[in-house]
Amino acid sequence: xxxxxxxxxxxxxxxxxxxxxxxxxxxxxTNTVDLRDAARPYYNLMMFPYPSAEGLHVGNVFAFVGSxxxxxxxxxxxxxxxxxxxxxxxxxxxxxxxxxxxLHPGKLIPQNITRFRExxxxxxxxxxxxxxxxxxxxxxxxxxxxxxxxLFNAGLAVxxxxxxxxxxxxxxVLANEQVIDGNCERHPxxxxxxxxxxxxxxxxxxxxxxxxxxxxxxxWSESTRLMQRNxxxxxxxxxxxxxxxxxxxxxxxxxxPDTVFGATYLVLAPEHPLVDEVTAHExxxxxxxxxxxxxxxxxxxxxxxxxxxxxxxxxSYARNPATGESVPIWVADYVLMEYGTGAIMAVxxxxxxxxxxxxxxxxxxxxxxxxxxxxxxxxxxxxxxxxLVNSSDFNGMSCRQAVSQITSWLAERDLATSKVQYxxxxxxxxxxxxxxxxIPIIYCDxxxxxxxxxxxxxxxxxxxxxxxxxxxxxxxxxxxxxWYRVPCPSCGKPGRRETDVSDTFLDSAWYFLxxxxxxxxxxxxxxxxxxxxxxxxxxIGGNEHAxxxxxxxxxxSMALHDLGxxxxxxxxxxxxxxxxxxxxxxxxxxxxxxxxVPDEYQAKWGADTFRMYLMFLGPYLEGGDFRDQGIVGIRxxxxxxxGLVRAAGPAGSVVDRAALRILxxxxxxxxxxxxxxxxxTAISGLTEYVNFLRGSGDAxxxxxxSLEPSLLExxxxxxxxxxxxxxEECWExxxxxxxVFEATWPPSxxxxxxxxxxxxxxxxxxxxxxxxxxxxxLTKDDVVxxxxxxxxxxxxxxxxxxxxxxxxxxxxxxxxx
RNA sequence: GCGACCGUGGCGGAACUGGUAGACGCGCAGGAUUUAGGAUCCUGUGGGGAAACCCGUGAGGGUUCGACUCCCUCCGGUCGCACCA
Numbered sequence: 010x011x012x013x014x015x016x017x018x019x020x021x022x023x024x025x026x027x028x029x030x031x032x033x034x035x036x037x038x039t040n041t042v043d044l045r046d047a048a049r050p051y052y053n054l055m056m057f058p059y060p061s062a063e064g065l066h067v068g069n070v071f072a073f074v075g076s077x078x079x080x081x082x083x084x085x086x087x088x089x090x091x092x093x094x095x096x097x098x099x100x101x102x103x104x105x106x107x108x109x110x111x112l113h114p115g116k117l118i119p120q121n122i123t124r125f126r127e128x129x130x131x132x133x134x135x136x137x138x139x140x141x142x143x144x145x146x147x148x149x150x151x152x153x154x155x156x157x158x159x160l161f162n163a164g165l166a167v168x169x170x171x172x173x174x175x176x177x178x179x180x181x182v183l184a185n186e187q188v189i190d191g192n193c194e195r196h197p198x199x200x201x202x203x204x205x206x207x208x209x210x211x212x213x214x215x216x217x218x219x220x221x222x223x224x225x226x227x228x229w230s231e232s233t234r235l236m237q238r239n240x241x242x243x244x245x246x247x248x249x250x251x252x253x254x255x256x257x258x259x260x261x262x263x264x265x266p267d268t269v270f271g272a273t274y275l276v277l278a279p280e281h282p283l284v285d286e287v288t289a290h291e292x293x294x295x296x297x298x299x300x301x302x303x304x305x306x307x308x309x310x311x312x313x314x315x316x317x318x319x320x321x322x323x324x325s326y327a328r329n330p331a332t333g334e335s336v337p338i339w340v341a342d343y344v345l346m347e348y349g350t351g352a353i354m355a356v357x358x359x360x361x362x363x364x365x366x367x368x369x370x371x372x373x374x375x376x377x378x379x380x381x382x383x384x385x386x387x388x389x390x391x392x393x394x395x396x397l398v399n400s401s402d403f404n405g406m407s408c409r410q411a412v413s414q415i416t417s418w419l420a421e422r423d424l425a426t427s428k429v430q431y432x433x434x435x436x437x438x439x440x441x442x443x444x445x446x447x448i449p450i451i452y453c454d455x456x457x458x459x460x461x462x463x464x465x466x467x468x469x470x471x472x473x474x475x476x477x478x479x480x481x482x483x484x485x486x487x488x489x490x491x492w493y494r495v496p497c498p499s500c501g502k503p504g505r506r507e508t509d510v511s512d513t514f515l516d517s518a519w520y521f522l523x524x525x526x527x528x529x530x531x532x533x534x535x536x537x538x539x540x541x542x543x544x545x546x547x548x549i550g551g552n553e554h555a556x557x558x559x560x561x562x563x564x565x566s567m568a569l570h571d572l573g574x575x576x577x578x579x580x581x582x583x584x585x586x587x588x589x590x591x592x593x594x595x596x597x598x599x600x601x602x603x604x605x606v607p608d609e610y611q612a613k614w615g616a617d618t619f620r621m622y623l624m625f626l627g628p629y630l631e632g633g634d635f636r637d638q639g640i641v642g643i644r645x646x647x648x649x650x651x652g653l654v655r656a657a658g659p660a661g662s663v664v665d666r667a668a669l670r671i672l673x674x675x676x677x678x679x680x681x682x683x684x685x686x687x688x689x690t691a692i693s694g695l696t697e698y699v700n701f702l703r704g705s706g707d708a709x710x711x712x713x714x715s716l717e718p719s720l721l722e723x724x725x726x727x728x729x730x731x732x733x734x735x736x737e738e739c740w741e742x743x744x745x746x747x748x749v750f751e752a753t754w755p756p757s758x759x760x761x762x763x764x765x766x767x768x769x770x771x772x773x774x775x776x777x778x779x780x781x782x783x784x785x786x787l788t789k790d791d792v793v794x795x796x797x798x799x800x801x802x803x804x805x806x807x808x809x810x811x812x813x814x815x816x817x818x819x820x821x822x823x824x825x826x
Numbered sequence: 827g828c829g830a831c832c833g834u835g836g837c838g839g840a841a842c843u844g845g846u847a848g849a850c851g852c853g854c855a856g857g858a859u860u861u862a863g864g865a866u867c868c869u870g871u872g873g874g875g876a877a878a879c880c881c882g883u884g885a886g887g888g889u890u891c892g893a894c895u896c897c898c899u900c901c902g903g904u905c906g907c908a909c910c911a
Binding site: 231232235236239240242244246261262263264265276318341342343344345347348349352353354355356360361362363365430431432552555556589591594625626627628631633634636638639640641642643645646648681689690692693694695696697700768769770772773774775776777780812813814815817820821823824825 | 827829830831832837838839840842845846849850851852853866890891892903904905906907909910911
């Protein structure tokens with residue numbers, strides 16, 4: 010065989026290389042880690058997928074690959090990396106799809122999971138398949154139910170009748186977060202209704218303050234923390250009491266107690282319990298009619314065009330605690346029962362909404378703040394920078410001062426208390442659906458609601474053919490008497506199981522606790538394992554889960570911590586939100602028909618090229634538009650590396666000083682970029698290094714130069730997180746028999762990386778006029794002297810005196826004339 | 827409406843705490859090789875100009891020796907929240 014023929018047959022064949030290493034990794038268990046004996050545990054977590062029928066799309070692959078690169082990088086740095094995966098397979102998503110294709114989710118989900126597994130394995134992820142979990146596995150949801158019981162026993166799971174969002178299409182209750190502009194998030198255009206149902210709630214509001222405070226202590230993407238902060242929505246103010254002549258006093262919450270002298274009327278939410286009490290007889294019909302109409306709307310939001318202020322006067326008055334005046338009481342749906350006390354004092358001069366309402370119904374508008382900024386003084390305005398007017402003894406006082414003064418003045422008569430209010434609501438976990446873990450509660454006429462004894466867990470979801478939800482608002486499980494009829498665990502009399510299942514977000518609020526402990530079937534998470542591996546070292550996922558999933562997971566960890574089950578409050582030490590891959594400017598979705606699947610790209614180019622290409626597309630933390638125009642560039646790059654590796658010379662020759670310098674500069678750059686998840690620029694760094702190597706040495710035009718292996722080994726290692734199969738093959742060809750992932754990440758030596766000569770820019774009056782090649786470390790005087798020597802510089806100085814000069818070490822000198 | 831982020835060549839994108847704008851890649855042009863095509867390799871590639879130079883980071887202003895970067899106003903886009911008192 011001639012050398013030319015050999016060259017032709019020994020080109021890079023991604024499919025062959027990837028098959029070889031996939032098999033080898035599996036056989037050698039390269040991707041597993043000894044959970045018990047690991048010396049430097051590093052828990053690298055990625056958000057587990059919901060196994061849809063469509064399979065993984067490139068957005069998923071983008072997310073997983075970015076996390077995988079991080080895990081592989083940490084492993085090369087000497088950590089014992091645990092990178093598990095699982096499937097979040099309960100929930101409305103799966104159930105609705107199952108109904109649509111008329112196949113039981115219990116049959117459908119395993120099929121989907123099988124496909125997901127194949128796709129994930131094909132993507133070259135360092136996943137540890139020995140610790141896979143599926144939320145639909147009774148061995149898993151047994152512990153989901155256990156967690157419910159722990160919260161129930163601690164009084165953190167309560168049953169209350171509450172207005173809930175009801176989607177007539179899903180035929181179930183929705184969390185507030187699932188209502189978008191008054192419509193169901195899954196059914197755009199379908200109005201969400203309000204229903205009053207008995208529901209199970211986790212009292213996450215008890216944790217509002219801690220959930221907020223702890224945000225300062227964790228290393229998370231700032232955007233995610235901000236969203237959580239807004240979601241928790243802390244505000245400071247006071248609760249003021251408006252007494253009524255007829256009956257109970259009405260407490261209101263306000264952030265502006267300083268404006269109480271301008272409170273000219275009071276508004277109650279339609280659902281407010283005191284409405285009946287304050288309504289005058291002659292207004293009874295009006296008020297009830299209004300309340301009935303309001304109840305038909307959903308709780309969360311109303312469309313913009315429906316935001317016209319409506320309301321009705323109840324026919325009675327309350328006493329303004331500051332002025333002593335009688336102010337009319339109204340009922341209006343612009344006041345929400347869920348926030349504050351469900352009642353407000355209206356200050357139409359300084360609140361836009363109150364002003365609109367007062368104008369419409371002809372109520373008094375009294376200015377009590379004069380803004381410092383004259384331009385603001387047109388009513389209504391709301392400003393903290395102003396002084397009180399029309400406020401008796403408090404006239405002239407600044408708003409901020411008046412807040413505390415007025416609050417304590419009223420407090421002396423028990424008419425005010427300072428109060429911190431949160432926007433966060435309790436978490437409704439009841440779902441009147443089939444495809445979820447049954448809530449482990451048994452009702453008994455004598456004993457009430459009792460938790461299922463722990464030894465009876467799991468409460469297995471029965472395999473029903475008839476699981477379709479109906480109009481009744483009752484779970485499909487409630488149609489199956491043989492399932493829900495059970496004796497009371499306390500007295501033994503006939504009891505009845507809870508027939509609602511729990512929210513999918515509960516399944517995913519603790520899955521990361523399960524991964525290290527999958528081998529234990531007698532406990533949810535083993536104490537020693539948990540201590541060793543948690544909190545999670547790095548969590549990477551989409552910002553679409555910035556509020557719900559991440560908030561719930563934090564809450565569950567915090568609650569389990571307080572109950573003595575966990576040694577930490579915050580489950581994720583570090584969280585980074587990756588960007589979103591969109592297609593033609595829109596999120597990929599089946600309905601838009603813009604879903605791109607990875608399979609064909611992986612088949613054509615190989616997983617490694619595809620991985621690298623996705624990471625090269627743009628900043629990992631920002632995402633971008635998917636297009637495939639540039640993928641060939643990555644392939645060309647790998648071909649070049651392949652050529653260099655094939656042509657590698659024997660070890661032991663002297664390495665060029667310049668090559669060594671570029672190598673160490675590259676190592677420093679790539680290491681830095683990987684730390685910060687800047688994968689696109691890390692790849693650029695590697696490309697520049699390879700371009701340099703190809704131009705050095707003894708190469709003629711068509712052949713790669715024969716290089717010292719010590720210049721290529723670090724390259725193979727740095728490439729390994731991005732293109733793992735490819736890097737393994739290179740590593741082997743460079744004479745190694747073990748996996749490249751047992752190698753050590755190359756250290757960068759600053760003394761070797763230092764430049765011998767640098768380019769120094771000379772500016773005259775701020776414009777670049779010359780570039781000098783000089784050794785680094787010159788003094789300012791020296792540099793200025795050299796700059797003045799330069800011909801072009803002289804021309805622009807034009808014999809004028811240098812008035813000032815600025816020198817930035819080894820970068821630039823700026824002369825001002 | 828409120829909050830956050832973003833706007834740089836034909837395209838994706840670089841530019842660390844204010845210090846050489848356009849790294850790296852795609853595309854394109856010219857050349858080499860090839861019977862041809864493809865592949866590969868070399869060179870060039872923000873705009874204007876023969877050149878010296880001039881102009882350029884959404885628009886306008888400001889701070890500075892120096893601004894993609896900081897400040898103000900506006901325009902455009904993405905995301906989150908949205909009658910939260």
